[in-house]
Amino acid sequence: MSKQKKWLLSCIAIAAFLAIVYVLEATIPKSSQWSMLFTVLEKGSIYALVAVSMNLVNGFTGLFSLGQAGFMLIGAYAYAIFTIPVEQRAAVYQYFDGGLVQFTLPVIVSILIAGLVAAAFAFLIGLPVLRLKSDYLAIATLGFAEIIRAIFQWNTLGPITNGSNLLRKFYTYDSALYPIIACGICIAIIVLLINSSYGRAFKAIREDEIAAEAMGINLFKHKQMSFVISSFFAGVGGALLAMFQTTIQASAFKAAMTYEFLLIVVIGGMGSVTGSVIASYLFIACREWWLRFLDAETYIGDFKVPLLRAGFRNVVFAVIIMIIVLFYRKGIMGTNEFSWDALIRWFKNLPKNIKSIPGRIKNIPNKFKRKSKKEAQINE
């Protein structure tokens, strides 16, 4: 297929998708259970943006960073603080005499500021932290996120952050199209970056630091760049999440949130933007919609279905991640990306693949055998 044709096809697909969302939004009433679809589309897009930004650092640059929730928190707060209407501030900051900030900025400007503030924090903590390797970097960034959360809940900063109280009444969007388009643009920018010579340098660092350095790639500068850009988009993601939730509170941005993104990145495939996006929608759809029934006590006639009760959803997620780590280590996409050619090939091979499923299931015990042999060799 020619390049032009692919471009045309992509444009048509995107336009069709947006049109379908627009029509569905106009026809599905808010009360119907199908309105969950919009939750999935909105939150899924936001999660996709943050997951892709995390993938940029973890999957493409090979830095194990767990600070995403912290940067989202900074972005969400920066956005909220600058967009609460002045006349509402007295009500929101009721314990702090209306707060210190007494002006509002346009929404787009606030979203950009949200990203820039997160990026500035990333730059500062990157200076010491990015000199650490692997697990140590993960611990340091995780610690940073927790500290940020504590600072934003600190009463002394209340006139700005409203302490541990909710921030609310800031501007929010009224159509699912806004977050979808905003996240789409951001992800497109990240993809352009990954395909540029900077992106190649990031991948080189991931693969072999010494060889990368011998090529004349400045390791620290590029790690810093990847980290700051990733945090910028996490900050934007935080701002969009604030809009989605309509209220925000620092206590929600726990380490558990970062793990959700880590889960998405691993399920989607480390080093695949497409994988992260698919996994985000899947994860949100399962958590918010399809697997909800697991948390509800269910009766069939007089029989109470065992195990189903509040919290069981998380158990199922834990099992899913174990299955993925054991059998599907590369995730949905590995390091591959979406392409029309691959999609057409996939549909062509579908009948063959379905036929081979029984054989593959039979092979699962062998997989275990082979692995244990390999491990035994390593242990020797």
Place this chain on the structure above:
Amino acid sequence: MLKIENLNVHYGGIHALRGVNMHIQEGKIISLIGANGAGKSTTLKSIMGLVDKSAGSVIYKGEDITKAQTIDIVKKGISLTPEGRRVFPDLTVKENLLLGAYLRKDKAEIKKDLEMVYGLFPRLLEREWQIAATLSGGEQQMLAVGRSLMSKPQLLMMDEPSLGLAPIIVKSIFEIIKEINKNGVSVLLIEQNAKAALEISDYAYVLETGTVVLEGPGKELITNDQVRKAYLGA
């Protein structure tokens, strides 16, 4: 072209290089031979600025680059093909080559050099879109050499290009080294395969436990008794 004086390197408590002196003349192939742990790789890495030097100086074209950053050294025209090839395994052949030209901005020239490398190694052109990890050992070595050439070096330093390769491929790699040299690139070669290296080099240094114990034109060293006993197994 490159002058190394009294180079000293410490790894923690280990004194790896004890005052190495070398002189690399423009347009020549110079080889550095010696046993494992003699300090050959350390010498190259310290020229590249990849390890810290504790004393001594490195002068490149009259300019002191002892304390320069790796990125500036690459910009000045020195390139290293690291030991064990170290290609980027999950990137394609083309991406690997383009990374070699990372510091260059002249797109047209880069394209020309890419064609030059493909001319030198037609195998790489055949496998342009293949992931580097799927190449054979010899092809990976070709890729590593090609990648170094993409930075348009005036001095190419190669760390054991024959490591783990079949004899016939080693031969072709050495042919290529000669060809690269003919195109005006000076070569500093580290080799375990002392005989092959000495045969193609204009001048050679023998390194033992961090000091140069012997030096001379390559053809003379081949006949040197000391060298024959220690490195040529005769």
